[in-house]
Amino acid sequence: MRIDIISVVPDLLTSPFSASILKRAIDKGIVEIHIHNLREYATDNYKSIDDYQFGGGAGMVMMIAPIDKCISDLKAERDYDEIIYMTPDGKTLNQGTSNELSLKENIMILCGHYKGVDQRVRDHFITREISIGDYVLSGGELGAAVLCDSIIRLIPGVLGNETSALTDSFQDNLLAPPVYTRPASYKDWDVPEVLLSGNFPKIEAWREEQAYERTKALRPDLLDD
Known part of the structure; x- marks a missing residue:
């Protein structure tokens, strides 16, 4: 380009x-x-x-x-x-x-x-x-x-992970779900157990639900589109 x-x-x-x-x-x-x-x-x-x-x-x-x-x-x-x-x-x-x-x-x-x-x-x-x-x-x-x-950032080869841009906020009119990294527990603040389960279909379902709920709470106008 x-x-x-x-x-x-x-x-x-x-x-x-x-x-x-x-x-x-x-x-x-x-x-x-x-x-x-x-x-x-x-x-x-x-x-x-x-x-x-x-x-x-x-x-x-x-x-x-x-x-x-x-x-x-x-x-x-x-x-x-x-x-x-x-x-x-x-x-x-x-x-x-x-x-x-x-x-x-x-x-x-x-x-x-x-x-x-x-x-x-x-x-x-x-x-x-x-x-x-x-x-x-x-x-x-x-x-x-x-x-x-x-x-x-959307052009193939620009980002290190080709799928990263596809999961950003506003793709499919949804905000991105919450994300976490190590440590799994910090000051008694724990990462949701589902993310540590290794059950990837269940993780994906959780992320989709969280994306919808965040959008509904923060940007309900996106759901109207």
């Missing part, structure tokens, strides 16, 4: 891709991450990428011309399955979306900034708009990093 990220402040994206699972995925050649500084596509000598909004109002707007040039240059090199815009008013990211995007080959992500982008960018270039929650950040970079992490 190749992911191209267009950003006004690319330095914000240095850290997320230089450690842990994302770095290993890059080092293994499973995924390529390319970060593009939008200012390099500015059309004036001042490297301007934003301007005042028509009609007045507070806040600057990302201009269409630099974005058009950047997207057009990238599309001239390859076809993209999705061109995603990170924005607070996009569709909220969920596990199903991450599952779907993990099957793509080439993805482009545009990080919003200021008051957002010229609406014509959204109308003519963007294929999908994604938010990571009902709140506003200074820019879309952190949201793009979250999106990339949620996608990349």
Whole structure:
């Protein structure tokens, strides 16, 4: 998979891709991450990428011309399955979306900034708009990093255990069951006996029951779906 990220402040994206699972995925050649500084596509000598909004109002707007040039240059090199815009008013990211995007080959992500982008960018270039929650950040970079992490960890070969991602919360609209490790007893707090039984069908049934009960208690809205 190749992911191209267009950003006004690319330095914000240095850290997320230089450690842990994302770095290993890059080092293994499973995924390529390319970060593009939008200012390099500015059309004036001042490297301007934003301007005042028509009609007045507070806040600057990302201009269409630099974005058009950047997207057009990238599309001239390859076809993209999705061109995603990170924005607070996009569709909220969920596990199903991450599952779907993990099957793509080439993805482009545009990080919003200021008051957002010229609406014509959204109308003519963007294929999908994604938010990571009902709140506003200074820019879309952190949201793009979250999106990339949620996608990349699902790609075969990224995690050490291929089945690990399949048992995460929100797969099948359920929260993950409780998990335990050694010691089996700590300060008189004991691990449920079923997990020590070696009876794997019984353990699996217990986990399914716990997942359902946790979801019912903490996120009943998931069961409605």
